[in-house]
Each structure stands twice: as structure tokens, then as C-alpha cells.
Amino acid sequence: MTASAPSPELIGGPGLPQRRELRTEVPGPLSRELAARRSAAVSAGVSSTLPVYAAAAGGGVLVDVDGNSFVDLGSGIAVTTVGNSAPKVVAAASDQLARFTHTCAMITPYESYVRLAEELAAITPGDHEKRTALFNTGSEAVENAVKIARCATGRTGIAVVDHAYHGRTNLTMALTAKNKPYKDGFGPFAADVHRAPTSYPFRDDAGLSGAAAAKRTTDYLERTAGADRLAALVIEPIQGEGGFVVPAPGFLAELARWCRANGIVFVADEVQTGVARTGSWFATDHEDVVPDLITTAKGLGGGLPIAAVTGRAELMDAVPAGGLGGTYGGNPVACAAALAALETIREDGLIARAAAIGEQATARLRALAAADPRIGDVRGRGAMIAVEFVRPGGTEPDAALAKAVADHCHRTGVLVLTCGSFGNVIRLLPPLTIPDELLHDGLDVLADALAQS
Incomplete structure (x- = not known):
């Protein structure tokens, strides 16, 4: 198998197993091979959040060419709202x-x-x-x-x-x-x-x-x-x-x-x-x-x-x-x-599903915020949710913490995105097809990332 020919069983869509699973380090060898080819062929002005190369996606997961399955809390920046490869x-x-x-x-x-x-x-x-x-x-x-x-x-x-x-x-x-x-x-x-x-x-x-x-x-x-x-x-x-x-x-x-x-x-x-x-x-x-x-x-x-x-x-x-x-x-x-x-x-009732995702995620994140003064604000509507990180005791932005939390999530199989004028916000944009169990697994990893940062 080469980086340009991922495993044939990696077929996307709702039937893709809905679990987080890491088979290699992140990025894996095939993603690293593709990264080397990319550096020789693609403008350096085109950046990537996560240095892995997609082979399949569906439901709430994204699988890379090395077979690693990530919880997708980004939806391609709010694009795959109905899921990747919706039937x-x-x-x-x-x-x-x-x-x-x-x-x-x-x-x-x-x-x-x-x-x-x-x-x-x-x-x-x-x-x-x-x-x-x-x-x-x-x-x-x-x-x-x-x-x-x-x-x-x-x-x-x-x-x-x-x-x-x-x-x-x-x-x-x-x-x-x-x-x-x-x-x-x-x-x-x-x-x-x-x-x-x-x-x-x-x-x-x-x-x-x-x-x-x-x-x-x-x-x-x-x-x-x-x-x-x-x-x-x-x-x-x-x-x-x-x-x-x-x-x-x-x-x-x-x-x-x-x-x-x-x-x-x-x-x-x-x-x-x-x-x-x-x-x-x-x-x-x-x-x-x-x-x-x-x-x-x-x-x-x-x-x-x-x-x-x-x-x-x-x-x-x-x-x-x-x-x-x-x-x-x-x-x-x-x-x-x-x-x-x-x-x-x-x-599929996805408007109501967006509201339900928001309620679940916001409740989890606000519980974290109540115990951690580095979380300055939890906000959003529906499946568009953000956590703003600050220095404890004020509103001074903490971009380094946001980056550390995001990096930990990426290494352990959860795709999150950062944003904000000060670079201190993590945003969650899960596809509305994500199962509850997978959503909470992703939030567990985010909580663990915060505890270890």
C-alpha cells in the first residue's frame, strides 16, 4: 500500500465505524510521505490544521490514509453539516x-x-x-x-x-x-x-x-x-x-x-x-x-x-x-x-439535532468552566460552540493554552479548530450526524487535554 492508494476497506459514508481509533502515531507514515510530496508540489501559503491525509469520512469520524479514525469536531469548517457522503x-x-x-x-x-x-x-x-x-x-x-x-x-x-x-x-x-x-x-x-x-x-x-x-x-x-x-x-x-x-x-x-x-x-x-x-x-x-x-x-x-x-x-x-x-x-x-x-x-430532523448537540456540548463545557478559571467563556448556538481561554483572574487571551489543548486533541484522535482575533478560542463544529457517544468521547478528550495543559 502506498500513500496514494489507501486501504480499499476505507469507504466513507454513514456506515463507517463510529469510533476513535489510533493505529499509528499522528501523523502516521503514509501521511508523512504525502506531506513530503506536498511540500514539493503545493504552495506553502496553503496550510493545514491537522497533518494527516483523509481517506474516508462519514457520520462523525474522519479516517486517514494510515487507518487512524478521528472524531470530527470541525466538519471541514462547517461544510459537512449533513455528514460526509450523505446518501x-x-x-x-x-x-x-x-x-x-x-x-x-x-x-x-x-x-x-x-x-x-x-x-x-x-x-x-x-x-x-x-x-x-x-x-x-x-x-x-x-x-x-x-x-x-x-x-x-x-x-x-x-x-x-x-x-x-x-x-x-x-x-x-x-x-x-x-x-x-x-x-x-x-x-x-x-x-x-x-x-x-x-x-x-x-x-x-x-x-x-x-x-x-x-x-x-x-x-x-x-x-x-x-x-x-x-x-x-x-x-x-x-x-x-x-x-x-x-x-x-x-x-x-x-x-x-x-x-x-x-x-x-x-x-x-x-x-x-x-x-x-x-x-x-x-x-x-x-x-x-x-x-x-x-x-x-x-x-x-x-x-x-x-x-x-x-x-x-x-x-x-x-x-x-x-x-x-x-x-x-x-x-x-x-x-x-x-x-x-x-x-x-x-x-432527518437535523435542525433539532443541532440544538440537541449544542445543549449537550454546552452543558459539558460549562461544567469544565466552573472548575477551571482558564476558561473565560463558553458560547455559541446549536452545533456552533466555542471555548475562550484566558489567563486566570481576567480576560487576557491565552493563545498558547488554546494551541496546547488543540494539539493534545489532535495527537489523541480528535479534530478541533482554533479561531479568534487573539488565537485563544477553540471552536466545535461537529457534523449533525455525529452520534452522542462519539460527541461525548471527543469532549472527554478535550477535557483531558485541558487537565494536562
Whole structure:
């Protein structure tokens, strides 16, 4: 067996044994062989969290080329929400592959593009008339939401907030807050982007309400940018790379109200939070907020690359014909996979499952926090949960502890991800198909990692 030909019994999907098992050191010999080949062939700018090479995945496990089985608490950064190789997704994508792989929706369109747009109109917040345009990645969706807002309003200014992450294209790098590794050395960036304070309850002054935090945001924007110059406010309802920051109640609603009063398009970036991840179809649902435009990607495609902007018809239709699109946007195989992923979420009760995962994981983590002052905060919604590590007795970030805990988890067979503007947050994004026993095994390892760090 060579690194390029993993063992044939490693077939992914829900039938994969749901257990954590290490057969070699991590990384094993075949992963090390692939790492050597990678260093000679792949740009050093493409990094990896875990230095093992996947051979199969399904349910809540990821198996590497050496046969090591890891508890997957990352879901490919919230992509495999319905699981790796979900049966309906595989069947739908396979059927579409056999019929045609591509015609370009801008040349000869197909029914699945239209049907996915109809589905997104049905599940996104609000009962207003909506339109959708499909793209490939979350960054593309955010960038096109900005294009739509500028075209519809005739304004150019874009407002974003501290700790935001919106992508790696030139425009979305300007929207993203964190410099390293996302922006450093890649400028100059797109102009007329204005960054304002946000709501970060753990780090805000005690007792700062959502409404007060929103006023701080809007006062800053009125003073530094001018509300009448802003085309859009782009915001994650729960910040992803910034640390899974859940804003104080009322913050988003007040921002949306201010946007409406000033003719500003309220754009909810739900690339990471959307499509059942938080225990609702969308994170804005928890706040009863109806965005003007909403971006989706990640969990939408069941593992295939697809993204969307869905929004008010008058905004989406303000763009002239040909102003939106892309060669691969709304690829037919990805559309088929997305429709199957949405069907799986409905038929398998995965929205309720996300909420149940959140309840179980949060209870375990808060019990740990009660006994360990290095855990400053446990937060999140549904299957989008984070632990923020600090120096005991305050809020000083402890990135070294977060790294040590993550490294221990990786060595012992649990895939977790770090995030946060200060690098001191561990985030948990399990697939919604993970069995309870496997989830708790992963949390046991995390607790052990903390005890030994």
C-alpha cells in the first residue's frame, strides 16, 4: 500500500465505524510521505490544521490514509453539516454527473438552479418577494452582495465590524478584520470600507446591552463614514473566525432598524452560521431579524462548492442583466447536492439535532468552566460552540493554552479548530450526524487535554 492508494476497506459514508481509533502515531507514515510530496508540489501559503491525509469520512469520524479514525469536531469548517457522503447527496450528485456536469447557467440554464433558488426563498427569513443568484464560494457571495447593494443604492460605502471575517478575495479581505494570516502582504485593498465596534459580551463593559452596543456602532459610523454614504452594513450574526462571538440580545435588531431608517442594505453573512448549523435554518432567526440580503455557502452544498446571495427582489433585480454570474456559478452537480442536503436536513430532523448537540456540548463545557478559571467563556448556538481561554483572574487571551489543548486533541484522535482575533478560542463544529457517544468521547478528550495543559 502506498500513500496514494489507501486501504480499499476505507469507504466513507454513514456506515463507517463510529469510533476513535489510533493505529499509528499522528501523523502516521503514509501521511508523512504525502506531506513530503506536498511540500514539493503545493504552495506553502496553503496550510493545514491537522497533518494527516483523509481517506474516508462519514457520520462523525474522519479516517486517514494510515487507518487512524478521528472524531470530527470541525466538519471541514462547517461544510459537512449533513455528514460526509450523505446518501441523498451522493445519489443526487451521482445522478446529475451521469446526465451532464456543466453547461453554464448563463448559457443554457437548468431546472435545479431554479429549484434551489425557490428553496432558498422559502427558508430564508422574511415573507417578502425574493430572488437568488448562485456562486461558488462564501467570499464570492459576500463580494456579490456588496455589488448588489452598491448598484441598488447608488452609494459606495460599506460598513463592517471588529473581529469580522468575510473572505480572502481582494474586496473581502478589506472587509475582514484580522491581519495575519488573511491580509498581511496582500494589499492595497478595496476602498470605502469602514470598520466599527461590535458587540462582544465577554469583552465589553459589564452590563452593556445589545441596544447600547448597537448605538456605539451606529454613532461611530455616522461620525466616520456618514450614514447617507453607506450602501450596506455587512455582518455575521455570530462571528466565525473572529471567535464565535454571539452578540448581546437586541444588537442585530437595532442595527437592522438603523439600516432601514437610513436606506442602508443590511447584509447577513451566514456563510458559516446558515443552513441548520445553529439550531435554526439561519442564525438571524434567533433574533427575529430579517436581512435585506443573506449570503450562504459552506453547509449549503453537502460538501460540494456552492454559494448564494438571496434577498429582496427589488435589490436583486436592480442589477442589469449580465451583472451577476460566473462560469461555474450554480454548477448543476452542486445544485443537485444542495437540494439533497436541504432535503436531508428536513427529513432527518437535523435542525433539532443541532440544538440537541449544542445543549449537550454546552452543558459539558460549562461544567469544565466552573472548575477551571482558564476558561473565560463558553458560547455559541446549536452545533456552533466555542471555548475562550484566558489567563486566570481576567480576560487576557491565552493563545498558547488554546494551541496546547488543540494539539493534545489532535495527537489523541480528535479534530478541533482554533479561531479568534487573539488565537485563544477553540471552536466545535461537529457534523449533525455525529452520534452522542462519539460527541461525548471527543469532549472527554478535550477535557483531558485541558487537565494536562
